[in-house]
Each structure stands twice: as structure tokens, then as C-alpha cells.
Amino acid sequence: MKIVVRVISLVLALLICAVLYDLFFPRTTRMREFEPDEVARLETAMWRSYYEKQRARLFNQMTELLRTQYHMTPVKSNLVAYYAANAAFVFKEGKQRSDYEKALPDLIRFYNYVHNMSDIDFDVSKASKLELEWWIIHRQRAQHAPGDLDRALAELQAELYRVPVERVMEHGRLRAEAMTIRDTKAETTGVTEEDWAKINELLRQSWRSLAQAVKN
Incomplete structure (x- = not known):
């Protein structure tokens, strides 16, 4: 029995060490190296999950994005995805700016991990x-x-990539156009699969534009 307890304790200790290593071992990601089409696919999927109030699905999609595009390790990608998804749904429940600002702490945690x-x-x-x-x-x-x-979207990328905002305005314009289609359709006839395909195409163009704009 003592041997079993020791083995279990050793396994738990190793797991804890692995998690700590995963979370805190320094790694560097080249932010400019991402796959635009894959980012667009995942963003389209995340929009659908968000508007359908599918928290778990959104979390899993964000985790996939962080692993494949930011090259985060499994444990870290899950933690950081939690902050992003939680911020999104805190914001979703808001009615005014003071409510929306409650999402800011999780956004800061999210971007702090990305920055590191x-x-x-x-x-x-x-x-x-x-x-x-x-x-x-x-x-x-x-x-x-x-x-x-358009400009608000561009200003975010200008800060993340430290480039002039004018260079990423096309990204902002195309991404905003995709949002407008979703919003307009949702308020009228409903968003069809054809609409989602068009949204995905606009997002694909948007992220391709960004990839070109931020190249050194």
C-alpha cells in the first residue's frame, strides 16, 4: 500500500512540475507568422459560438487558435482561452459602458500572456x-x-504589431464589413450558411491583408 501511495505521489508531483513548466517556462512567438486563412476560419467559428451563446465551444475554438497561431502549450492555451472567453461573455451581458468595462481585467490577463x-x-x-x-x-x-x-479595429492591430494605423486600415475595413453583414442579417432575415460563407471570405481577406501589412 505504501508503494502505491508513493507512486501516486510521484506521479502527482511530476504532473504539477509539468503544469508549472508549461505555464511559466519562457517561450517566444513570432507574432507576424500566422496563417490568415486558419485565423479567419476560427474567427468565423468563434463568432457563431458567441452569438449562439455556446461558451464551451467558444472556449475550445479559442484554445485551438492559441495553440496553432500563438503556439501556446496545452495548459497555457486553456488558461488564456478562459480569460478571453470569459471577457467575451461578461461583455455580452452588459448594458452600458460601466458593465462592459468589467471585461477589462480578463482582457488584460489575456494580453499579458500574449505579450510575455x-x-x-x-x-x-x-x-x-x-x-x-x-x-x-x-x-x-x-x-x-x-x-x-474600421479604425478601432485597425488601431488594435497597429498597437499589437507596432505599425502605423494607416497600414492596417484595410484589415479593419474588411473585418468591419464582415461584422456588418452578420449584424444586418441577424436583425432582419437571419444569418444563413451562405452569409457565413461570405463572412468567412471577408475575414480571410482581412487577415491576409494584415499578414502582408505587418511583414518586416
């Missing part, structure tokens, strides 16, 4: 606030001028 692995020294606080700001502009789009969402 990134080869680009972006400002975590600024990136988190820019992320939240485009969420708010999108939610309150009726109160904003045309082009505000």
Missing part, C-alpha cells in the same frame, strides 16, 4: 483597452459614424 510570449513589445494595457473599445463601438454602432469601427 510575443517578439513584439506592445503595451498590454493599451491593447486591452483598444480591444474593449472596438467591442463597445460595435455594440453601439448606431451611435457612431461610418468608419469608426
